[in-house]
Amino acid sequence: MNNPMTKWRYEAIGKNITEVLKEKEFDAHYADNLEEAKKIVLDMIPEGAVIGLGGSVTLNQMGLVETFREGNYQLIDRYNCEDHVQKYHEAMSSEYFVTGTNAITRTGELVNMDCSGNRVAAMIFGPRRVIVVVGANKVVENLDAAIARIKEIAPINSKRNNHTTPCTISGFCEDCKTGKRMCNYLTVIYHGMKNPGRISVVVVGDEVGL
Numbered sequence: 401m402n403n404p405m406t407k408w409r410y411e412a413i414g415k416n417i418t419e420v421l422k423e424k425e426f427d428a429h430y431a432d433n434l435e436e437a438k439k440i441v442l443d444m445i446p447e448g449a450v451i452g453l454g455g456s457v458t459l460n461q462m463g464l465v466e467t468f469r470e471g472n473y474q475l476i477d478r479y480n481c482e483d484h485v486q487k488y489h490e491a492m493s494s495e496y497f498v499t500g501t502n503a504i505t506r507t508g509e510l511v512n513m514d515c516s517g518n519r520v521a522a523m524i525f526g527p528r529r530v531i532v533v534v535g536a537n538k539v540v541e542n543l544d545a546a547i548a549r550i551k552e553i554a555p556i557n558s559k560r561n562n563h564t565t566p567c568t569i570s571g572f573c574e575d576c577k578t579g580k581r582m583c584n585y586l587t588v589i590y591h592g593m594k595n596p597g598r599i600s601v602v603v604v605g606d607e608v609g610l
């Protein structure tokens with residue numbers, strides 16, 4: 401992030417949403433940049449832990465997937481496998497599930513849209529701990545704005561995953577009806593009160609991910 405005023409804004413948003421998330425019983429942390437965020441995540445996970453992953457540009461930007469592969473962890477590697485669905489099943493009972501999120505509202509709701517549902521399912525139930533890394537650029541005013549943001553990003557995600565959907569041609573959501581549709585499961589995690597501290601959220605005061 402080069403523009404200092406934009407960076408200032410993301411820092412302000414990031415610090416504020418971190419406090420909002422804490423009030424909602426999320427284990428929330430603020431990081432000034434991706435390096436700091438990576439250290440916070442790695443400090444949470446003990447060596448030898450079984451780790452599942454949600455698909456995330458943010459995690460790749462942090463180099464976390466490589467670190468998990470090379471380190472002393474039992475990574476359920478959804479990117480390096482024959483059978484993705486099997487890995488999705490295994491990740492449901494991982495000790496730590498590490499993922500991004502599509503949007504967070506100003507009032508601390510985590511909003512996500514999934515193609516297969518494996519990511520949103522694991523965020524809600526299954527893994528003992530969930531660690532979410534999110535850039536302050538994903539903080540939006542309310543649920544409507546979160547869904548609008550998701551719809552704007554979905555064509556890029558579809559293109560990135562080589563899905564042959566009409567949005568990869570027009571750049572806009574065409575509400576497609578194909579088996580390759582990316583937008584199938586919309587979830588809102590309203591708060592962390594059911595299992596306080598189960599979900600950690602590391603907020604980066606910068607523009608990160610899609």
Ligand code: SF4
Binds near residue numbers: 551558580583
């Ligand atoms: S519903 Fe279909 S066309 Fe719309 S963004 Fe999702 S994948 Fe693309």
